[in-house]
Every structure is written in structure tokens, then in C-alpha cells.
Amino acid sequence: MYDIDTRAHHAEIEEIEQVVAALEHAQQNELPDDFVALFRAEAIWTTGHGRRLTGRDEISAFTHQVLPGAMRESTATYEVVHVLFIRPDVAAVKVRQRVVTLDRRPIEGLNEGSPLFVMAKEDGRWLLVACQNTEVIDS
Template sequence: MMNGMETTFLDPQTQEAEIEEIKQVIARLEHSQQNELPEEFVSLFRADAIWTTGHGKRLTGRDEISAFTHQVLPGAMKDSTATYEVVHVLFIRPDVAAVKAHAQYSTLEGQPIGNAGTPLYVMAKEGGQWRLVACQNTEVLAP
């Protein structure tokens, strides 16, 4: 089990299953970005979600997130790719989790581009599916 993933809300087996479901959402996020699939990306958000981009642009609601994503995602990955790894999950409630990830943009050959990212995703499980609810992308600046 990853550090910081203990909770009193869920038994260990259920917790592991929920963490795997959360990881699958982040894997779909990665897939949608790598393959420039705006509809897949937007489908991961709850309708009233809020997202702050890595450059500080606040987007509120799936419609605004969709408009932004359809504008910037097509063509964004022609010379690069992005990977995301879940590094910490904190269950706030059994159906709400704060998820920290490590993000890295790289060339198609795998060479890192720029600084890594450390996004925070607050996710809620509704109707049996984990959805992104409040997200903040943050670039890690070099010391």
C-alpha cells in the first residue's frame, strides 16, 4: 500500500479497490491527453467541476472546461506527451478523495520537457463512478 493511503472509512480491501478505480480515472485522463481526445477528457469531470490550469486559468463547469479543452488539446501532443502517476490518495469520506499525482511532459522520445507537475484532483464517487470535481494543476519550479 502507498504511504498515506490509510483511512478509517474503508476496510483495506475496499480501499484498495477504490484506489484502483481512481487510478483508472487518472489513466483515462492521461490517455485522453496523449491521444488528443477532448470528449474523453471532459467526460471525466462532474458537470459543476472547477479546474485551475497549470497557468492559473480558472474554469468552472463542464461547459467551460470543454470549450477550453477543445481549443487547446487538438495539436497539443504532436511533438510531446504527458504521463501521470498517482502518488497519494487521501479519503476525505468514503466517496470523496484528494488525489495527488506526479505529471511529466516529455518529448515523443521520452526526454523530459520543462518542469514536472504536481496536480491535485478532488474526486467524488457518484452513481458508481469517480469524477473529477475540483482540480489544480501546479508546475514544480526548479529550486
């Protein structure tokens, strides 16, 4: 699954997976403050529709606007599928995003997302630094 020696980085991968799980939990439960807390102060987030958000304040304003009420009919799951350590404290993390019903059944006809999260470990904690969400279009 990963292109690195997983034994050497097993603990780091687990911590990264916990951040992605926390992001999923915050989104599914419409917790914008918990969502925003996962980002570095100077982070860049590009939404699945191409909107660029720069800095935690801008990410926060957008998230507080769109997240409450967004999970009324469906939500998303996130699965880490690939980790590339750029340095021991910086990782590119590829994620599989699936749109599901509230009871986690896949929704037919909706494309998956393929987010890329660049994460950095600061003060012992992995944070989202630069993120791009992309819809997978089957050709």
C-alpha cells in the same frame, strides 16, 4: 505510498488510478470529449498557468480549443502518488505529471507538474470535481 489502509480502500484506489489513466489517454490521444467526460458537471479546473475553468461546459470549450494539436511534439504522463480519502466517496488525489517525448522519454529542462485532483464517487463512478495543476519549480 498512501496514508490510508490500502487493503480497505484497494478497489477504490484502483478505480481512481483508472480515471487518472483515462485522463492521460485522452490527453495523449487528443480526445477532448473523453477528457471532459471525466469531470462532474459543476467541476472546477485550474490549469497549470492559473486559468480557472468552472463547469463542464467551460472546461469543454477550453479543452476543445487547446487539446487538438497540442501533442504534436510532446505529451505528459500521470502517476497517482498519494490518495487521502476525505470520506468514502470523496478523495484528494496527488498526481505526478511528467512532460515526455511522444515515445515517453523524459524531456530534460522541463519541470514536472504536481496536480491535485479532488474526486467524488457518484452513481458508482469516480469523477473529477476540483482540480489544480501546479508546476514544480526546483529552488
